[in-house]
Amino acid sequence: MTAHVAVIPAAGRGTRMRPATKVVPKALITVVDRPAVQYVVEEAVRAGATEVILVVDLDAGHLVHQHFLSNGRLPGLEHVKIRVVVQEEALGLGHAVWETAEQVRDRSFFCLLADNIVRPGADVLPQLAAAAKGDSAVCLRELTREFLSKYGVIVPGSDLVDGSLDIVGAVEKPGPVLAPSNLGLIGRYVFTPEIFEILGKLTPGHGGEIQLTDAINILASTGRCRGYVAEQDLLDVGTPQGLVMATWILGTSQFPELI
Numbered sequence: 001m002t003a004h005v006a007v008i009p010a011a012g013r014g015t016r017m018r019p020a021t022k023v024v025p026k027a028l029i030t031v032v033d034r035p036a037v038q039y040v041v042e043e044a045v046r047a048g049a050t051e052v053i054l055v056v057d058l059d060a061g062h063l064v065h066q067h068f069l070s071n072g073r074l075p076g077l078e079h080v081k082i083r084v085v086v087q088e089e090a091l092g093l094g095h096a097v098w099e100t101a102e103q104v105r106d107r108s109f110f111c112l113l114a115d116n117i118v119r120p121g122a123d124v125l126p127q128l129a130a131a132a133k134g135d136s137a138v139c140l141r142e143l144t145r146e147f148l149s150k151y152g153v154i155v156p157g158s159d160l161v162d163g164s165l166d167i168v169g170a171v172e173k174p175g176p177v178l179a180p181s182n183l184g185l186i187g188r189y190v191f192t193p194e195i196f197e198i199l200g201k202l203t204p205g206h207g208g209e210i211q212l213t214d215a216i217n218i219l220a221s222t223g224r225c226r227g228y229v230a231e232q233d234l235l236d237v238g239t240p241q242g243l244v245m246a247t248w249i250l251g252t253s254q255f256p257e258l259i
């Protein structure tokens with residue numbers, strides 16, 4: 001199964017990137033020669049998405065819209081339908097995804113968090129879609145202890161076979177003591193539209209926000225969610241250190257003569 005629609009929540013305020021994000025929205029911070037969020041849109045398109053829905057906050061709304069939709073289309077994205085949905089209140093990642101329910105309707109969709117960019121040549125969406133086998137699936141990485149309080153962590157329901165497994169639950173940022181495994185959610189998902197119904201009924205969770213991980217927990221408890229363990233990590237462009245690393249890796253891939 002593949003999905004033809006991709007949801008990209010990109011409404012973060014970028015507090016870890018101040019002062020760069022004082023005026024420029026986090027999603028539009030430049031990495032080499034394009035805004036971070038453009039890499040994520042391009043990744044979705046490589047996986048077969050023909051429609052992309054970007055969820056942005058009120059301040060970023062018109063700028064992101066202008067980047068993708070005015071003054072002629074960007075090369076490679078000419079035939080992609082791009083829409084911008086404004087999340088008016090910062091109620092959490094789960095709420096941001098839920099805001100796209102009307103546009104996605106009854107279709108399965110990819111969900112890609114805009115803070116993370118795949119390494120060149122290391123796409124994960126095709127494998128994720130294959131692991132889903134028509135249900136939902138989440139992309140995972142083995143985390144070291146210090147990351148168990150920074151990522152959502154899943155409850156495994158089976159052994160790993162060919163890089164994928166059944167999952168039976170998920171907890172948002174449990175920390176090392178409460179973590180049910182060392183497998184963390186790294187910001188790439190494929191969901192059946194069933195997720196919207198679950199999101200619509202959630203109450204605030206970790207940090208007082210509507211958490212996507214809580215919806216994954218409910219979905220997983222019904223046996224309709226799989227996990228795919230990626231072979232490489234993603235590049236985190238949400239912190240200054242991560243941005244430097246991403247710039248170097250993506251830059252040297254584009255300009256190998258720099259090495």
Ligand code: G1P
Pocket residue numbers: 093113115116150151152153172173184185186187212213
């Ligand atoms: C979000 C998700 C978390 C996931 C992480 C991946 O957290 O809530 O489950 O592990 O992205 O980057 P955030 O980084 O927005 O705090």
